[in-house]
């Protein structure tokens with residue numbers, strides 16, 4: 565194995581049970597043990613957003629385009645712009661997505677938990693209610 569260009573994987577749509585609205589992602593890196601790192605580009609159409617969820621080992625988001633939001637349960641909404649980097653700690657319930665009238669794209673970096681953990685990488689909860697998503 566040497567330094568190489570990766571084959572380009574497909575752009576896939578975000579599953580309906582985890583996302584509200586149209587979301588597209590590309591998996592750019594899915595580490596094989598001993599690496600457990602994952603890097604995706606996620607593109608949200610206006611108004612599209614994740615359901616509530618948490619990551620076993622936390623997640624870093626880096627906004628590349630548009631305007632959006634991230635919010636931890638019980639905390640204030642944070643507006644996101646290109647160049648912003650956000651960290652959501654391990655196990656913390658949160659959601660992220662586009663503003664109602666803007667696209668938003670971010671890179672998402674996270675790790676799978678170690679083999680002994682038994683925890684899923686991401687635990688999905690309820691979709692946002694209409695009062696939870698900013699009007």
Ligand code: MN
Pocket residue numbers: 617619623652658660
């Ligand atoms: Mn997340």
